[in-house]
Amino acid sequence: MSKIDDIRYFYDEEVNGALLNVARHPMMKALMQFTFPNRDENFWLDEFKNIHSINDFQNRIISHTVRQILNKSSDGLSTSGFDKLDKNTAYLFISNHRDIVLDTSLLNLVLLDNGLMLTASAVGDNLIQNSFINILAKLTRNFLVQRDLPIREQLSSSKLLSEYIYDLLKKKNRSVWIAQREGRAKDGNDFTQQGILKMLAMAGGDIPLIDFFKSLKIVPLSISYEYDPTDALKLPQLMAKSRNETYAKDDNEDFKTILSGALGQKKHIHLHAGNILNEELDNIASQYENKNKQLQAIAQVIDDSIIKNYKLWPTKYIAYDLLHKTDRYSEHYTKEEKQLFERRLEMRIDSSDETLKNSFLEMYANPVTNKAKQDDNV
Incomplete structure (x- = not known):
């Protein structure tokens, strides 16, 4: 056995066998139903039989999965x-x-x-x-x-x-x-x-x-x-x-x-x-x-x-201003965007806990802080 076998990904000649071994696994079925919502099980089972490399799998299956993720959960x-x-x-x-x-x-x-x-x-x-x-x-x-x-x-x-x-x-x-x-x-x-x-x-x-x-x-x-x-x-x-x-x-x-x-x-x-x-x-x-x-x-x-x-999205600037109780970056977001972020904050954490709230805001605000420091040092 090669010393890299414990860490390496599959060789292409191993792909088809590995894929067919998990083809009917419940988690694979859930993944394929998400990826190809309008297809029945036979569609991806037939696809799997003809996949003989990682490139095949990424091109014919996983790229569609990622596009579905983007379509359903992003703008x-x-x-x-x-x-x-x-x-x-x-x-x-x-x-x-x-x-x-x-x-x-x-x-x-x-x-x-x-x-x-x-x-x-x-x-x-x-x-x-x-x-x-x-x-x-x-x-x-x-x-x-x-x-x-x-x-x-x-x-x-x-x-x-x-x-x-x-x-x-x-x-x-x-x-x-x-x-x-x-x-x-x-x-x-x-x-x-x-x-x-x-x-x-x-x-x-x-x-x-x-x-x-x-x-x-x-x-x-x-x-x-x-x-x-x-x-x-x-x-x-x-x-x-x-x-x-x-x-x-x-x-x-x-x-x-x-x-x-x-x-x-x-x-x-x-x-x-x-x-x-x-x-x-x-x-x-x-x-x-x-x-x-x-x-x-x-x-x-x-x-x-x-x-x-x-890329500093409006959420980053909103978090910075909320954290520091300022309007320093208010030109980078709208009132509606700020209200949406505040609503998310209320829904996801107990915002009455000031320490918890600040940690949440810092998570979004720190990229703004770091870019500002970088600009100051230029």
């Missing part, structure tokens, strides 16, 4: 920056992270519609403990990031992950998506964890750090939802963190979050592909010789791009 998806990308080039998309499944699903729909290479995507193995979801993840080109390992195993796991990502990018010519941090940014603060970059660098060997990162063709990706359908679900963990308490998830919490993210109202969504990091990395090489300083600077460059290109 539309807009994009920018993808016209700069080449269809034959593998990129490393380093992205802010809001939704467990939807972030990568939307990216791949955009790549598909633009004739660009779809990604292999990193997902925490803690999120796919359910056997059906594990198979579905591997059918959609997700590879596993092993979580909660004993300390002695963490280093070897990180090294394996780094080598696998590098192999996908450089040998398989496959684009890769990875979040800028472990887990979703539940408070709206999109900052890159240096540990992610250290993990990626492990595959570099003797290659100078900056040359290695240039070879990855890093594209910072900004994903912005007007409404976060999982906003209220994120609050218990945020509140526990604010009280320095350990947060324990319910057994079905991640699955509930996945469903809420897919089916909950998002209104408008925007994805922006930033410029490929190149000149920025050369500038870092000219300023710093120390590797830790270089990694810090790379993280900052990624953050700057993600924050700069993050």
Whole structure:
């Protein structure tokens, strides 16, 4: 058995067998009824028989699922920056992270519609403990990031992950998506964890750090939802963190979050592909010789791009003004939009709890705060 078998997605020759094994699973049936509401069961069962690769599955099935999600739970998806990308080039998309499944699903729909290479995507193995979801993840080109390992195993796991990502990018010519941090940014603060970059660098060997990162063709990706359908679900963990308490998830919490993210109202969504990091990395090489300083600077460059290109919807400005009891950004929203957001706030949390209310508002307002800080530093 190959050492990557514990983390890799399915090879194409494994796809048809895996798909047929779960074809009649109740969760697959529910997914297909959502995807093809006007078709009977024989339609997708026949489709499955003729699917023999991940590309087949994504093109013929999953792309329709994502379009249905957009039709039923959003006011539309807009994009920018993808016209700069080449269809034959593998990129490393380093992205802010809001939704467990939807972030990568939307990216791949955009790549598909633009004739660009779809990604292999990193997902925490803690999120796919359910056997059906594990198979579905591997059918959609997700590879596993092993979580909660004993300390002695963490280093070897990180090294394996780094080598696998590098192999996908450089040998398989496959684009890769990875979040800028472990887990979703539940408070709206999109900052890159240096540990992610250290993990990626492990595959570099003797290659100078900056040359290695240039070879990855890093594209910072900004994903912005007007409404976060999982906003209220994120609050218990945020509140526990604010009280320095350990947060324990319910057994079905991640699955509930996945469903809420897919089916909950998002209104408008925007994805922006930033410029490929190149000149920025050369500038870092000219300023710093120390590797830790270089990694810090790379993280900052990624953050700057993600924050700069993050679409600030009216909800973000409304939350900022409500949080700070000001009308500083009132020109960015209407009275009706503000009333709608306030109604949502009342419906989703106990707004008489000031701490809870402020945490909810900060989740939406922090991107505004961070962009304002960025503008002040320019």
